[in-house]
Amino acid sequence: MHTTRALLAAAGLLIALTSHVAAQSDYPNRPIRLIIPFPAGGSNDIVGRAIATQIGERLGKQLVIDNRTGAGGVIGTELASKASPDGYTILVISIAHSVNPWLYKLPYDPIKAFTPIGIMGTGTNVLTVHPSLPANSLKEFLALVKEKPGELTYASAGIGTFQHLGAELFRLDAKVNLLHVPFRGGGPALVDVLGGHNKIMFSSLVQAVPHIKGGRLRALGTGGKERVPALADVPTIAEAGVPGYEALNWWGLIAPAGTPQPIIARLHKALEEAQDAPEIQAQFEKEGAATRKMSSADFGKFIASEMGKWERVVKEGGIKAE
Amino acid sequence: MDLFQNLIFGFGVALSWQNLLYCMIGVSVGTLIGVLPGIGPLATIAMLLPITFNVAPVGALIMLAGIYYGAQYGGSTTAILVNLPGETSAVVTCIDGYQMARQGRAGPALAIAAIGSFIAGTFGTMLIAVAGPPLAELALKFGAPEYFSLMLMGLVAAAVLAQGDIMKSLAMVALGLLLGIVGTDVNTGVQRFSLGITELSDGIGFIVVAVGVFAIGEIVANLGNPEERSVFTGKVKGLMPTWADFKQSVGPITRGTLLGSFFGVLPGTGPAIASFASYMVEKKIAKDPSRFGKGAIEGVAGPEAANNADAQCKFIPMLTLGLPASSVMALMLGALTIQGIQPGPEVMVTRPELFWGLIASMWIGNLMLVVLNLPMIGLWVKLLKVPYRFLFPAIMAFSAIGVYSVNNSSFEIYLTALFGVIGFIWIKLGCSPAPMLLGFVLGPMMEEHLRRAMLMSKGDPSVFVTRPISLGFIIATVLILVVIILPAVRSRRGEIAG
Amino acid sequence: MQLAIRNNRDVWAGVMLIVTGAAAVIIARDYAFGSALRMGPGYFPSVLGGLLVLFGLYLIAQGLRSNERIEGNWSLRGLIVLPLSLVLFGVLMEYAGFVPALMVLIVGSAAAGSEFKLKEVLLLATGLTAFAVALFIYGLGLPYPLFTSW
Numbered sequence: 001m002h003t004t005r006a007l008l009a010a011a012g013l014l015i016a017l018t019s020h021v022a023a024q025s026d027y028p029n030r031p032i033r034l035i036i037p038f039p040a041g042g043s044n045d046i047v048g049r050a051i052a053t054q055i056g057e058r059l060g061k062q063l064v065i066d067n068r069t070g071a072g073g074v075i076g077t078e079l080a081s082k083a084s085p086d087g088y089t090i091l092v093i094s095i096a097h098s099v100n101p102w103l104y105k106l107p108y109d110p111i112k113a114f115t116p117i118g119i120m121g122t123g124t125n126v127l128t129v130h131p132s133l134p135a136n137s138l139k140e141f142l143a144l145v146k147e148k149p150g151e152l153t154y155a156s157a158g159i160g161t162f163q164h165l166g167a168e169l170f171r172l173d174a175k176v177n178l179l180h181v182p183f184r185g186g187g188p189a190l191v192d193v194l195g196g197h198n199k200i201m202f203s204s205l206v207q208a209v210p211h212i213k214g215g216r217l218r219a220l221g222t223g224g225k226e227r228v229p230a231l232a233d234v235p236t237i238a239e240a241g242v243p244g245y246e247a248l249n250w251w252g253l254i255a256p257a258g259t260p261q262p263i264i265a266r267l268h269k270a271l272e273e274a275q276d277a278p279e280i281q282a283q284f285e286k287e288g289a290a291t292r293k294m295s296s297a298d299f300g301k302f303i304a305s306e307m308g309k310w311e312r313v314v315k316e317g318g319i320k321a322e
Numbered sequence: 323m324d325l326f327q328n329l330i331f332g333f334g335v336a337l338s339w340q341n342l343l344y345c346m347i348g349v350s351v352g353t354l355i356g357v358l359p360g361i362g363p364l365a366t367i368a369m370l371l372p373i374t375f376n377v378a379p380v381g382a383l384i385m386l387a388g389i390y391y392g393a394q395y396g397g398s399t400t401a402i403l404v405n406l407p408g409e410t411s412a413v414v415t416c417i418d419g420y421q422m423a424r425q426g427r428a429g430p431a432l433a434i435a436a437i438g439s440f441i442a443g444t445f446g447t448m449l450i451a452v453a454g455p456p457l458a459e460l461a462l463k464f465g466a467p468e469y470f471s472l473m474l475m476g477l478v479a480a481a482v483l484a485q486g487d488i489m490k491s492l493a494m495v496a497l498g499l500l501l502g503i504v505g506t507d508v509n510t511g512v513q514r515f516s517l518g519i520t521e522l523s524d525g526i527g528f529i530v531v532a533v534g535v536f537a538i539g540e541i542v543a544n545l546g547n548p549e550e551r552s553v554f555t556g557k558v559k560g561l562m563p564t565w566a567d568f569k570q571s572v573g574p575i576t577r578g579t580l581l582g583s584f585f586g587v588l589p590g591t592g593p594a595i596a597s598f599a600s601y602m603v604e605k606k607i608a609k610d611p612s613r614f615g616k617g618a619i620e621g622v623a624g625p626e627a628a629n630n631a632d633a634q635c636k637f638i639p640m641l642t643l644g645l646p647a648s649s650v651m652a653l654m655l656g657a658l659t660i661q662g663i664q665p666g667p668e669v670m671v672t673r674p675e676l677f678w679g680l681i682a683s684m685w686i687g688n689l690m691l692v693v694l695n696l697p698m699i700g701l702w703v704k705l706l707k708v709p710y711r712f713l714f715p716a717i718m719a720f721s722a723i724g725v726y727s728v729n730n731s732s733f734e735i736y737l738t739a740l741f742g743v744i745g746f747i748w749i750k751l752g753c754s755p756a757p758m759l760l761g762f763v764l765g766p767m768m769e770e771h772l773r774r775a776m777l778m779s780k781g782d783p784s785v786f787v788t789r790p791i792s793l794g795f796i797i798a799t800v801l802i803l804v805v806i807i808l809p810a811v812r813s814r815r816g817e818i819a820g
Numbered sequence: 821m822q823l824a825i826r827n828n829r830d831v832w833a834g835v836m837l838i839v840t841g842a843a844a845v846i847i848a849r850d851y852a853f854g855s856a857l858r859m860g861p862g863y864f865p866s867v868l869g870g871l872l873v874l875f876g877l878y879l880i881a882q883g884l885r886s887n888e889r890i891e892g893n894w895s896l897r898g899l900i901v902l903p904l905s906l907v908l909f910g911v912l913m914e915y916a917g918f919v920p921a922l923m924v925l926i927v928g929s930a931a932a933g934s935e936f937k938l939k940e941v942l943l944l945a946t947g948l949t950a951f952a953v954a955l956f957i958y959g960l961g962l963p964y965p966l967f968t969s970w
Contacts, residue, residue, distance in 0.1 A: 033963065039649070040368030046656060053372050064963040065369075068730055071506075071523040075731075078520070103511070107520070153778055159511035181777055182508050184770065187646045191589050194645065197465030197778065210644050210664045286659050319511075361960065369961060489882070493837055493875035500844055500868045507861040512851055514861060515844070542902055545932055546895020711933045712944055718902065718929040719922055719948055722909050727962055732910035739903035746899060750890055751833040769864045781858055 027087055027263055028061040035083075036092045037076025039069045043123075043204070047251045048092040050283050051120050054274030055267070072096055072160055074104055081108035085258035090117065090267065094251045095162050098306035102314035103160045110307065116300040117253040117264055118271045123289035124224035125166040125247050127237060128208050128217040130199040138220045138240035142174060149177040154200035155193050157186040160319065165310060166202040166223055166247035168317040174242045193217070204249060205230070205288030223247035230288065249289075250306070252299055268296050325451060332678030336686055341384055341679065344377070348385035349687045352392020353694065357400055357408050359537075360529050360724025363393045367653045379661040380676050384683040386657055387637070390650055391443065391684065394633045395691045398435040398626055402428055403702060404717050406537040410528055411629035414597040416536050417756050418614060418621030425617050428703050429561035434571050434619055436695040437563075438627035442579040443688035446634025449583055450641065451681050455670075457587045457635075458642040466775035467785045469590045471795035473768045476595065478799050479602045480760050491757045494748070498761025499768070501526060508766075509773050521733040528594075530734050531762060533721045534741025535748075535755040541714045542746045561699055563619070571623035574604050578627030585628075586635025589647035590767075596632035597625035598760050615754070634684065641665050641677065829890045830883025834876040841872025901932035917967040918957065922949045 034052050038044040045067065052063035068076035073096045083089035091114070101110050127138070135141035145152055156164035159182055171178055181198055183189035186207055193201045194216055201208075202223070209230050211217040221237035222228045225246055237245045253271060255264060274280060275291040284291050294302060313319070335341065355361050367386050374382035397409030402419035415435065422431040449457070464472075480495050504515040505525030516522035563571070578600040585596035604624045605614045614621050639645040644665040646652035658665055663673055670677045705713075725738050745755050779785035787793050825831055844865050854860030905928030912921035926945040930936055956962045 040365050040653070045368060046371075049368070049372060066730060066963045067365075069524070070729065070731075071520050074523075075520055151780075158508060159506075179777070181774055183774075184508050185649075187649075187652055188590060191462070191639075191645050191647075192465060194643070195462035195465055206659070210666055213664075214644075214666050214668070216643075286662070355960075361956075361962075366960075489875060489878055490833065493833075493872065493879065496868055496871050496875060497837070497840065500840070500865065500872065503865050503868070507851075510852075510861050512861040514851060514865060515847060538902060538906075542895050542898040545898035545902075545934070546893050711930065711935050714933065715926045715929040715941075715944060716948055718905065719926050719952060722906060722925055723922070723952060723956055723962075726910075726913060727956075730963070732914050735906055735910035735913070739906040742903055742906070743899060746895075747836070748833075750829075750892070750894070751836070752829050752888070753833055773859050776859065 027266060028059050030088065031062045031064045032056075032059070032087070033066050033083075033089045034063045034092065035066050035068055035076045035080045035089065037068055037070075037073035037080075037096075038092075038094075040067050043206070043249070044073075044092055044094050044251060047120055047284070047289070050280055051253075051271065051274050054277050054280055055270045058270040058273050059266070071104065072100055074100055074106060077110075078107045080254075080256060081113040083256050085115075085256040085260075087255065087259050087263035087267070090253055090255045092120075092251060093254055093303075095165075095249050095306065095310075096160070098303060099160055099165060099310045099314065101307060102311050103319070111300075111304060113257050114254040115257050115259050115264055116296050116303065117255055118268045118296055119250060119252040119292050119294045119299050119302065120271070120275070121251055121284050121289045121291045123249040124205055124222055124228065125162065125202045125249065126205050126208050126212070126222045126228075126231065126234070127170070127220045128193070128201050128203050128212065129220060130193055130196045131215070131218050132196055133199045133218070135220065136218070138235070138237060138242070141220050142176065142241055145174075145176045145178060150179055152200060153179040153181045153198050154202065155181050155183055155189040155198040156201070157189050158182050158184060161186075162204060162247070162249045163189065163202050164319075165313055168319060169247055169313050170202065170237070170242065170245060172313060172316055173245045202247070206286070207288075209288060228288075248306075250292075250302075251289075252303070264296055328674065328678050329451065329682065331674065332680075332682035333686075335380060335675045335679030336384065336682035340378075341381055341683060342686070344381040344385040345388050345683050345687045346690060348388020349392035349395075349690050349694065352389040352394075353396040353691065355389070356393035356396020358396075358724055359400065359406055359408050359533055359721055360726070360728050362409060363390045364650050364653065365727070366393075367650060367657075371653065371657055374657055379658065379663055379673075380679045382657055382661065383654065383676065383680050384687075386654055387680060387684060388687045390654075391630065391633045391687065392691060394630050395436065395439055395695060397629075398439075398622075399432065399702060400720075402431045402435065402622070403705060404537065404713070405540040406717055406721060407529075407532045410532070410593040411597050411632070413532050413536070413594055413759055414601045414625040414629075414756075415622055416532075417601070418616075418618050420540075421615065421617035422619065422622065423706065427560070427617065427619075428706060429699050430563040430567050430619065431622050432699045432702060433561070433696060434563050434567060434623045435626040436692050436699075438571065438575045438578065438623045439630035440688050440692040441575050442582055442627035442631035443634055443691075444685060445579045446583055446586065446631045447681055447685045447688070449635060450638055450684075451678075454638045454642045458639045458645070461587045461589060461639055462643070463791060464588055464590060465789075466771045466778060467789050467792040468795070469588075470768060470771035470775055471786055471792040471799070472588075472591075473764050473771065475795045475799040475802065476599060476602075477761075477764055477768065478802050479599075479606070480757055480764075487752070490753050494753050494755065494758040495761035498758035498763075499765035500761075501531070501758070502762045502765025503769065505766075508770050509777070519733075521731060525766070526737060526762075527725075527728055527734055528759075528763065529728055530725060530737045531741050532759060533725055534738045535745025535758070537717060537721050538738065538742030539745040539749060539755070541717060542742065543749065544710065544714070561703060567619050570619055574600070574620040574624035575627040577603055578624035579631045582628035582631025583635045586632035586647075587638050589636075589639050589645055590771075593629075593632075593648070594759075594763050596628040598763070600624040600628035615756075630688075637680075637684075641669065641680075827889050828883045829888045830879045830886065832883075832890070834879030834881075834883060837872045837876030837879065839876075841869040841874075841876060844869030844872065897934075898932045902929055905929045905932070913964070918964040919949055919953065919966045922952055 036045050036048045056063040068079050080091035135144050154167050192198050212219045219234045221240045355366050397412035398415045400406040400408045401412040401415040402423050405416050405420040407413045407416055419431045506523050581600050582596040585591045604620045605611050636647045639647050640651040646655045725734050848862045848865035851862030852860030853862040905925050909921045909925040923945050930941040
């Protein structure tokens with residue numbers, strides 16, 4: 001049954017419009033545009049699309065995905081900031097939203113120009129090293145780095161990415177010196193580390209887990225407050241020697257400032273229902289992430305606190321773009 | 323024999339009617355988006371991904387893979403017919419494919435492109451089956467120094483792309499390198515040549531430059547010379563390649579397949595490099611290089627084989643190591659992970675139906691593509707008989723939609739218009755834009771790998787000659803230089819003396 | 821003599837290269853140059869810009885020697901009208917929607933040709949637009965509004 005439907009849909013390349021429940025209120029009476037300020041296929045896109053399908057089913061109107069990529073998410077975010085606040089344009093944001101203010105001159109105010117809807121989920125990073133690096137634990141790793149300050153290099157997905165910032169946060173918290181080697185995206189960086197050319201990477205969990213399990217990478221610690229189920233025997237970086245370290249990747253939904261409160265509430269409710277869907281649970285787990293719920297107001301506070309955290313890392317770490 | 327049994331098992335999986343249907347849908351959709359410029363497999367697969375969650379993993383992967391390599395077939399069609407590259411990798415096909423069409427040989431060009439792609443696809447598929455894992459291990463040995471030396475070799479060989487004037491070609495390569503630099507510097511995050519325009523911070527899109535200088539530039543030129551254009555629609559001869567065409571294409575297809583497989587296995591080389599490489603090789607070893615750029619069938623057969631072999635072999639690192647070589651492969655990897663499958667060396671043992679089923683389906687898909695594409699040729703060629711005053715507005719429309727759809731951005735449209743004008747001026751001044759595109763593709767990668775290599779070696783340039791693979795490429799580069807420069811110097815002397 | 825230079829193919833190619841190269845070098849002065857061992861973001865562009873200037877000088881010299889003329893005409897009508905229609909398409913996509921943008925592009929491009937018949941062109945534009953709407957908007961699901969902006 002599912003198969004047949006999928007086939008039909010694919011044949012015409014039509015996104016299945018499952019409008020089985022009629023909307024109770026007037027909103028939404030037409031498709032909603034969901035701007036994703038990153039290219040198709042990245043984590044923002046995968047998480048955003050998955051949630052969008054579910055929200056669309058619950059609102060009875062499709063969410064149309066609009067990938068507006070460029071400048072670390074600034075182009076799409078600017079577009080959303082200028083959209084009319086009628087609930088028909090919403091935006092996927094991620095950790096980049098809280099980092100960009102310190103890297104670029106923004107054409108919008110990251111807080112005042114938007115109304116938070118809610119957080120979708122969070123993921124964490126993992127410190128991985130090539131097996132040829134003589135460090136079997138975080139303690140040994142720290143000793144090794146301190147022995148050769150500034151000589152060991154780490155690979156990242158590029159300036160200002162989660163992989164880069166997680167490492168810079170580590171540098172500040174552990175007071176060590178590592179040399180940054182940026183790549184164009186997480187994939188190329190990981191390939192380089194697997195080949196042993198660079199030996200260190202603060203990778204996103206989803207990318208690294210299969211290689212850790214396959215023995216091609218060694219995990220020294222994960223970046224969250226608690227251990228990760230997929231890597232139960234790997235300690236957190238905080239417990240293994242760098243107390244207080246926490247690097248979270250997160251994804252959320254916001255709308256242009258001035259979007260009416262009832263619409264925000266309706267979107268928030270649809271989001272929370274979508275998060276409970278077993279498909280979403282399963283898919284987030286596979287992405288190395290977990291759904292998380294927050295009230296809209298709490299999400300606003302969360303964004304502000306993330307901005308504060310990364311401001312310190314960007315400024316003290318001397319990270320520059322532009 | 324194990325391999326034989328595995329393949330039989332794979333064909334058993336791939337030949338189930340559902341999987342055949344998925345394969346059929348995949349390659350048809352792939353051909354369609356391949357024909358359309360801009361809209362590529364990346365966006366299509368991203369869009370279809372949610373639908374595949376409800377499909378069995380094997381079927382989902384078969385369909386997505388079909389879209390991906392199907393697009394490589396479709397990409398050459400508009401390149402040959404109207405000088406509009408449907409996919410990045412088809413840019414090289416524009417050079418001689420379109421000239422063949424102008425001489426009324428669009429049919430043979432399309433046919434040889436399809437046949438070359440099929441042979442390359444078959445070989446690529448076999449390669450995955452026979453030597454996937456060891457090849458992937460080999461590819462991991464490539465770090466920044468190796469990639470830089472490889473690209474240096476490519477750049478030097480680019481002088482071969484020269485049509486008549488080597489200096490002009492080299493100048494155009496340098497110009498392309500410079501254009502490729504526009505945007506955010508990966509190493510420092512500095513914005514270069516973006517002139518304060520946010521849209522330029524990610525650089526200039528390849529499709530923007532390609533559509534601008536090839537498609538738009540060509541229309542402008544045709545409108546200026548209506549007589550020439552009417553001549554070329556008038557003399558369509560033969561839909562199928564002649565025996566002589568076949569004989570001429572065997573070598574290029576073989577070499578293109580090998581080159582494409584080599585580049586395909588390496589995760590750090592972008593699209594179009596394999597086809598450029600094949601084109602340069604064919605031109606260098608041809609008895610009469612002056613035919614190139616004027617409708618040489620080798621210039622279609624080789625690159626088309628190369629880009630399809632490249633596309634097939636990009637599956638090797640993904641399937642055997644779980645390493646995505648491109649964004650499209652990253653999406654496929656994502657599709658598998660969501661289905662609960664971890665690609666890697668184990669996948670051949672733990673999910674044989676997936677691994678061998680996919681391989682068998684890729685071969686079946688390639689066969690379907692040939693069967694689909696050969697009869698279509700007649701139809702496509704008829705398209706050329708449409709009066710040009712109807713055809714060119716349609717090309718403009720499809721180009722514009724295609725370019726717009728890459729980033730949903732009007733800015734890219736304005737840039738395309740600009741490149742149309744600039745490209746036309748360069749052609750008028752006797753400078754071919756093809757070397758510029760090669761420089762454009764290689765530029766950012768070369769600079770990145772060079773600076774990365776220097777960063778990792780702490781500024782020691784000997785890293786390029788102390789690592790054996792890199793040293794090999796450096797030696798080859800020097801040899802090519804000698805081979806190119808000697809005859810050029812000699813002929814120039816002759817010129818001056820005469 | 822002056823006339824010869826005005827039509828000299830290689831001289832103009834050289835001039836264009838020199839202008840581009842010089843601009844690149846001047847703009848790249850704002851970026852850290854670094855050294856050959858620790859290259860800054862300005863290193864590559866400066867070197868390339870310099871190379872372009874050299875290529876340009878060589879081409880000018882070659883042009884003055886060979887006096888190769890620019891062949892054919894400049895197809896000025898197409899060179900101006902086609903890019904202009906593209907720009908209009910871009911603007912209209914932002915402010916008016918897919919259908920008007922495409923109609924204007926098709927009619928505008930057709931106007932670049934020498935055999936422009938309004939009735940025929942309008943028919944072509946309508947047909948092509950309908951086809952494009954079916955294929956791209958409904959078939960491929962591209963997220964563009966048919967009329968008016970979001």
